[in-house]
Amino acid sequence: MQIDPVTTEVIRNALCYSAEEVGIALRNSAYSPNIKERMDHSCALFDPHGNLLAQAEHIPVHLGSLPWGAKNVIRYLEENGDEWKIGDLVMVNDPYIAGTHLNDVTVIKPVFFEGILIGFSANKAHHVDVGGEVAGSISSDATSLFQEGTVIPPVKLIDGGHFDEDILENFLSGVRNPDISQGDLRAQIAAASLGERRLLELAEKYGADMIFGVFGEIISYGERRMRQQLQQIPEGAYTAEDCLEDVVGTDTLTWIRVRLERTEGGLEVDFTGTDPQVEAPFNAVFGVTLSATYFAVKSIVDPEGPMNEGILKPIIVHASHGSLVNPKSPAPVSGGNLETSQRIADTVFRALAQALPGHVPAASQGSMNNVNAGGFDPKRNRQWTFCETLGGGSGGRAGSNGIDGIHVNMTNTMNTPIEAIEQYYPVLFEQYELRPETGGKGKWQGGSGLVRAWKLLEPTAEVTVIGDRQKVPPWGLEGGQPGGLGAYWVKRVDGRMEQIKSKATLLLHEGDTLIMETPGGGGYGEEYK
Numbered sequence: 033m034q035i036d037p038v039t040t041e042v043i044r045n046a047l048c049y050s051a052e053e054v055g056i057a058l059r060n061s062a063y064s065p066n067i068k069e070r071m072d073h074s075c076a077l078f079d080p081h082g083n084l085l086a087q088a089e090h091i092p093v094h095l096g097s098l099p100w101g102a103k104n105v106i107r108y109l110e111e112n113g114d115e116w117k118i119g120d121l122v123m124v125n126d127p128y129i130a131g132t133h134l135n136d137v138t139v140i141k142p143v144f145f146e147g148i149l150i151g152f153s154a155n156k157a158h159h160v161d162v163g164g165e166v167a168g169s170i171s172s173d174a175t176s177l178f179q180e181g182t183v184i185p186p187v188k189l190i191d192g193g194h195f196d197e198d199i200l201e202n203f204l205s206g207v208r209n210p211d212i213s214q215g216d217l218r219a220q221i222a223a224a225s226l227g228e229r230r231l232l233e234l235a236e237k238y239g240a241d242m243i244f245g246v247f248g249e250i251i252s253y254g255e256r257r258m259r260q261q262l263q264q265i266p267e268g269a270y271t272a273e274d275c276l277e278d279v280v281g282t283d284t285l286t287w288i289r290v291r292l293e294r295t296e297g298g299l300e301v302d303f304t305g306t307d308p309q310v311e312a313p314f315n316a317v318f319g320v321t322l323s324a325t326y327f328a329v330k331s332i333v334d335p336e337g338p339m340n341e342g343i344l345k346p347i348i349v350h351a352s353h354g355s356l357v358n359p360k361s362p363a364p365v366s367g368g369n370l371e372t373s374q375r376i377a378d379t380v381f382r383a384l385a386q387a388l389p390g391h392v393p394a395a396s397q398g399s400m401n402n403v404n405a406g407g408f409d410p411k412r413n414r415q416w417t418f419c420e421t422l423g424g425g426s427g428g429r430a431g432s433n434g435i436d437g438i439h440v441n442m443t444n445t446m447n448t449p450i451e452a453i454e455q456y457y458p459v460l461f462e463q464y465e466l467r468p469e470t471g472g473k474g475k476w477q478g479g480s481g482l483v484r485a486w487k488l489l490e491p492t493a494e495v496t497v498i499g500d501r502q503k504v505p506p507w508g509l510e511g512g513q514p515g516g517l518g519a520y521w522v523k524r525v526d527g528r529m530e531q532i533k534s535k536a537t538l539l540l541h542e543g544d545t546l547i548m549e550t551p552g553g554g555g556y557g558e559e560y561k
Contacts, residue, residue: 035245043234043246047086050230051075055088058155058223063215065456066160066419070448073157077227079247080149082106083341093373093442094156096323097131099341102154104129105140105186116142116149119193121221124186125162128361131319133369134162134181135169137217141224145235150243153227157220159213161417163206167406167494168419170366172535174313177362182206208406208417254342261334262346265294265387272382274375277503278535279314286310288357288375292383298346301325306355315359316368316376318351324376324442325349332384332391370400371500373442385509390430394478394554395506396440397424399499399518401550407493409458418457420448425471425479425515425553427506434479434553436466458490462545474512474555481516481550488540499534501551512555521547
């Protein structure tokens, strides 16, 4: 069948907007502020083989792992003798299959047209709690995946149109806020159904043969374009390393190392030499490593191009099984999705800065500054669990200063409005402002970090903070200075100030204040004299 370029562009743009529309529906119907306000969710559409067709501009660490996860789920069902049927919907959060970490629940819905499987509608959303040893499920010291919450392999939550209440009940029985979790999950189901409807509308208008042809052309164009864009990298090998702090104990550094080599047909990205996996929740499953690598490479060599399976094909990633960036199950991974993903991106950026000087910005804050808190609210007679990540400074770049107080690289979420948090949780915000002078100096200076502080208004709460860049600052480039370090504090009700580690679980009492100071971005270029 002849596929004309106009029809191809019409369908391609329809797919892209459909993914965005699905994300809006998920956000608007979610229960938790983490999804509704912070927008911690991602949506995408796939062909029948799990190849990415289009995605919304959501969260890089989610999006880059979704194609890997979709193919793993398809393979899992095949190996278990299960087939896709009209009305099915699969639910999964096992990071070693779906990517990221247990809090990120993925749903995948097959789309059938005239009895033919034409694609999948999928989304991933961060649930504020999935069980485990700490409130919010993201531990600072777990030694096994099973300490981080309920592990769900791919299961048909909806099988041929029949909703399996037992699977839902099994999931909800392990979480601290079942009403919130159920509401967020139903929002995901509704969003997946909207994606199904939009794919069906395209099939009804153009026919299955036409859309299959367009799917192939979209992916083929993406691959041709990325291979061409990669040619701007000079031939040769480029290496870099960067580290995480206090992963396996105080005053330790854990290293990620990468080697980039542009080949005739693409780019080889090799993480050989990275430290082994750790008995701590900072391992990054291979899907996360793919996400961070894809993000860094595409951001530099083709930031304006489309995003689909073809873009990914020329980027070949190698990571030793059993390493920090490709661990063996059941190694814990909750913080690997947060901090290790950021450092993988930083390491790849640093190597690309050698290959393409002038194209890569200085390091951004390099942390998601994750806060999870939970307890019992006696005034409302209910358990509560709260989750957020905090922005910081982005790195300066040739021609522009960095941005202040923004989520960077692998997160791309919002800073949750303090009004929303105070409405839902027993906390009172005392401070929320930029940290002046935390951006690295340079011809173009880095953006400033944030300070965000809230007081606990109930008897006790368990709090876990996961961050980094409190000892090794975000690096500058081309003579620019490093960004400012972050720091976390607790101001006790009696006025005592206690500095806490970048990765810690602690108990707050009524009147205590948690203070989060996030890093600034690195500077770019030498300052004018």
